[in-house]
Amino acid sequence: xxxxxxxxxxxVLVASALGFxxxxxxxxxxxxxxxxxxxxxxxxxxxxWFLLGGDLYTAYTFIALPALVxxxxxxxxxxxPYATIAYPIVFLLLARFWSIAHERGxxxxxxxxxxxxxxRSLELAIAATGVLAALPYxxxxxxxxxxxxAQLGGIFAIGGGAMPLAVAFTLLAAYTYIGGLxxxxxxxxxxxxxxYLTIAAAIVVIPHALGGWHAIFTAADRALASPLHPFPLxxxxxxxxxxxxxxxxxxxxxxxxPHAITSLLSARSADVVRxxxxxxxxxxxxxxxxxxxxxxxxxxxxHAPPNEIVPILFARFFPPWFAGLADATIVIGxxxxxxxxxxxxxxLFLRNVVxxxxxxAPSRDAGSTKWLTLAFCALSLILVLFMNVKFAIYFQLxxxxxxxxxxxxxxxxxxxxSLPARxxxxxxxxxxxxxxxxxxxxxxxxxxxxxxxxxxxxGFIAIYAVAINLGVALVAAALLRVRSxxxxxx
Amino acid sequence: xxxxAWYWLLALPFIALLDVPLYDRIDPRWNGIPFxxxxxxxxxxxxxxxxxxxxxxxxxxxx
Numbered sequence: 001x002x003x004x005x006x007x008x009x010x011x012v013l014v015a016s017a018l019g020f021x022x023x024x025x026x027x028x029x030x031x032x033x034x035x036x037x038x039x040x041x042x043x044x045x046x047x048x049w050f051l052l053g054g055d056l057y058t059a060y061t062f063i064a065l066p067a068l069v070x071x072x073x074x075x076x077x078x079x080x081p082y083a084t085i086a087y088p089i090v091f092l093l094l095a096r097f098w099s100i101a102h103e104r105g106x107x108x109x110x111x112x113x114x115x116x117x118x119x120r121s122l123e124l125a126i127a128a129t130g131v132l133a134a135l136p137y138x139x140x141x142x143x144x145x146x147x148x149x150a151q152l153g154g155i156f157a158i159g160g161g162a163m164p165l166a167v168a169f170t171l172l173a174a175y176t177y178i179g180g181l182x183x184x185x186x187x188x189x190x191x192x193x194x195x196y197l198t199i200a201a202a203i204v205v206i207p208h209a210l211g212g213w214h215a216i217f218t219a220a221d222r223a224l225a226s227p228l229h230p231f232p233l234x235x236x237x238x239x240x241x242x243x244x245x246x247x248x249x250x251x252x253x254x255x256x257x258p259h260a261i262t263s264l265l266s267a268r269s270a271d272v273v274r275x276x277x278x279x280x281x282x283x284x285x286x287x288x289x290x291x292x293x294x295x296x297x298x299x300x301x302x303h304a305p306p307n308e309i310v311p312i313l314f315a316r317f318f319p320p321w322f323a324g325l326a327d328a329t330i331v332i333g334x335x336x337x338x339x340x341x342x343x344x345x346x347x348l349f350l351r352n353v354v355x356x357x358x359x360x361a362p363s364r365d366a367g368s369t370k371w372l373t374l375a376f377c378a379l380s381l382i383l384v385l386f387m388n389v390k391f392a393i394y395f396q397l398x399x400x401x402x403x404x405x406x407x408x409x410x411x412x413x414x415x416x417x418s419l420p421a422r423x424x425x426x427x428x429x430x431x432x433x434x435x436x437x438x439x440x441x442x443x444x445x446x447x448x449x450x451x452x453x454x455x456x457x458x459g460f461i462a463i464y465a466v467a468i469n470l471g472v473a474l475v476a477a478a479l480l481r482v483r484s485x486x487x488x489x490x
Numbered sequence: 491x492x493x494x495a496w497y498w499l500l501a502l503p504f505i506a507l508l509d510v511p512l513y514d515r516i517d518p519r520w521n522g523i524p525f526x527x528x529x530x531x532x533x534x535x536x537x538x539x540x541x542x543x544x545x546x547x548x549x550x551x552x553x
Contacts, residue, residue, distance in 0.1 A: 074514075080530045081507035084537050088500040091541055214522025233516060233524055240510035248508060271549070278541035284534045292527065 004315070005152055007324030008331075011194070012168070015187050015332045019175030019339075022186035036180035036366035037347050038107060039266045045275050047185055048267045051340075052276060054188030055263045056254065057083075057283045059144035059334035060137075062290055067306030069294025073224045073232030075239060077291055081247040083284035086254045091277035094255050095270045096414050102270070108344075109261055109410055110352025116413040119421035120356040125428050126406045127352030130258045133399030134345035137257065138380035139392040141334040141341075142169070143307070146384070148327045151311035162385055168335065173377040176339040177370050181266055184339040191336055194329040198314075199286050202293065202326075206317050210299050216292075219299035238458060242447045245460035252411075253404040253462065258344035259337060338377070346372035394444040401439065401462035405431035405469050419477040427473025435465035496547045503537040 001009070023030060030036045043051060061079070068076030097112070106112045110127035114120065142165060149161035156164050175183040210216050217233060224232035235243045254260060267273050290310075297309040304312055314326040346369050351362040363369075383392060405428050412418040419427075438448045438461040448464065450457045506512070513529040520528040 074526060077527065077530065080534065084530075084534045085503050085507055087537060087541055088503055091544070092497065092500060212522050214519070217522065217524060234526055235510060235514050237511075237514075240514060243510050244508045248504075274541075274545050278538055278545055281534050281538035281541075285531060288527070288531045288534065292523075 002154075003320040004324035004327065005154065005156065007321045008152065008328045011325060011328035012331055015190055015328075015335065016171045016175060018190055019171070019179060019183040019187050019335075022175070022182040023179035030178075030180060031366055033347070033364055033366045033369060034107070037262065037343060037369060039181045039185060041102070041266055042268055043185065043266045043272070044268050045272050045279070047189075048263070048272050048276050049279050050188040050192050051181075051185045051266065052260075052263050052280060053283045054184065054191055054333070054336040055259055055340050056280075056337075057287060057333075058141055058337040059330045059332075060140040061287065062330055062333060063144040063147050063307050063310055064140075065287065065291045066294035066297065066310050069291050070297050070306050070309055071294075073220070073229070074235045075243060076294065077288075078243050078246045078250075079291060080284060080288045081244075082250040082254075083287050084281060085247065086251040087277045087281055089251060090255060090264075090280075091274055093411055093414060094264055095273040095277070097410070098264060098267060098273045099270045100414070101265055107265065108258065108348045108351055109256065109406065110348055112413065113409055114352065114356075116418070117409070117421040117424070119425070122409060122421045122425050122428075123352050124356045125425060126409055127348050129402050129406050129428075129432070130256070131345050131349045131353060133403040134258050134341050134348075135376070135380060135383070136392050136395035136399050137259070138338050138341045138345075138376065139383040140396050141338040142380060142384040143389055143392060145331050145334045146389075147305075147307040148311050148330045151308055151315065152327060165381065165385070168331065169338075169377055169381045172335050172339055173342075173374045176343055176373055176377070180366065180370075181262065181340065181343060184336045184343075185266075187332065187339075188336050191329065191332045194325065195286065195333065198326045198329050199289055201318070201322065202314070203289050206293065206296050206313065209317055210296060216295050216299040220295035223298040238456070239447075242458045242460060245463040246446065249404055249460045249462040249466070250400065252407055253400055256403045256406050256410060257341075258348045259341040260344075262340055262344035262347065338380070342373045342376040342380070343369075346376050394439075397444060397446055398436065398439050401435035401465055402432060404462040404466050405435060407466060408470055408473055419473055420480050423473045423476035423480055426476040427469040427471075430472040431465045431469025434468045435461055438465060493548045496544050499540050499544055502540060503533060506533055506536075 034040060065076065065079050101112060104115050106115060108127065109130060110123045113126045114123040145165060145168065146161050149156040149164055207213050207216060221233050229236065255264065264273060293310060293313060297313055300313065300316065302309055302312055311327055311330070314323045318326065350369055350372060355362045408427055409424045442448050446460060447458050448461050450459060450464065507530065513526055515526060516524045518525055
């Protein structure tokens with residue numbers, strides 16, 4: 001095995017070992033769902049920071065974001081404002097969500113909706129949306145791993161990396177099964193040390209080797225410019241609204257995903273959540289630097305599938321052992337969120353999809369959730385190994401637009417007065433249909449052009465769909481009030 | 491200052507980052523990095539600072 005591959009395998013094994021030992025630390029009876037799935041809700045500021053960082057800033061982000069910038073230029077940078085304005089939202093809204101969930105013992109968004117609106121159909125709608133959005137997200141983590149394996153070559157790339165992916169996912173499923181949320185939380189600490197190390201080295205070495213940032217941007221500008229897009233380092237005027245709506249829509253949907261809610265609710269207090277809102281932007285700086293690596297790849301004259309440019313950059317500018325470290329960082333960076341996503345989706349599915357359909361109360365026991373987590377891991381692996389990667393990407397994009405349709409029920413529910421469940425359900429349905437048809441009509445482009453007279457506004461489909469969602473919900477609420485003046489919900 | 495007043499500080503990142511024409515330009519550069527990029531990265535730091543300030547200012551009364 002080459003030096004790169006040896007370092008890579010060693011580090012992935014260390015991370016897995018950490019995952020397996022996590023169960024023994026921190027006490028708690030792991031047979032209880034609250035302990036297994038939420039770490040007993042005892043994570044302090046620092047562990048929460050690592051966990052949320054490992055959960056939200058995934059390997060796919062680190063592969064796909066530079067790939068996007070490499071492909072389209074400035075528009076791909078929208079992830080930076082997105083990952084910035086998400087935090088005032090966490091501070092103001094999600095800290096309150098934590099408090100309500102803690103007080104009432106809610107473990108998922110579905111629990112919150114059931115408790116807040118006393119409507120099992122709304123609970124079912126919100127939970128099913130979350131599960132559907134989570135599955136392609138797990139699949140994309142595997143896509144990120146595949147990009148690294150392809151670059152490593154040799155035995156790692158045989159059959160599109162099917163064998164090593166299956167090994168990695170078996171390890172992932174096993175330690176998640178044993179340790180629950182504690183496993184990814186422990187690995188996240190290790191992973192983040194590697195990430196900060198890798199990025200610190202990249203930001204010093206790569207610009208230096210390419211003659212500085214000015215030279216990088218000039219070369220990237222030349223490589224990307226086309227008659228259709230003469231200024232690729234800037235967002236074209238007709239795309240500025242799309243840029244803003246992509247950032248805003250993504251920021252609001254980030255914490256509606258089941259894996260984000262799982263990590264959020266494992267925090268010890270609302271204060272831990274607020275403190276993390278101020279500390280997590282540190283990862284967004286990394287995110288911005290990583291995005292700029294897309295321009296560095298252009299300047300370095302790399303011609304490759306966009307998803308492979310980051311591993312190629314590291315292989316080109318660093319000694320083999322460090323390239324192995326960077327590759328391991330990406331793969332471990334995929335294993336952490338994949339574990340939390342499978343766990344969060346399984347918990348949501350059993351508590352808020354199966355339970356309302358079967359009419360039985362959700363179990364306090366971790367047993368069935370553990371098995372379903374394994375099943376979700378396997379399902380995502382199959383999705384990636386046997387289906388087109390494009391399908392996973394489209395499905396994930398659609399999932400992002402879908403998950404934002406749960407925003408009105410959750411965020412209005414934080415206040416003293418909300419809309420009636422039936423109105424929110426009507427809005428959700430309208431929003432889901434709108435999001436799906438926008439995506440289908442425009443060949444799964446994230447943006448769609450809205451024509452008002454001679455005026456055209458290109459914007460993020462999720463934002464247009466949620467506007468329809470809100471409109472329908474408000475009209476339905478008004479109609480319900482006319483019919484029953486007392487109102488159903490105080 | 492009342493707690494609610496401090497929260498208004500958190501509107502600043504939204505205004506600064508969602509008004510794209512405000513920063514969609516190349517100059518002035520910083521270290522060779524076009525304005526568009528360093529402006530947004532600077533707002534990551536500023537937002538963290540604002541959140542830190544609001545957290546400290548509202549902490550006591552939140553209890």
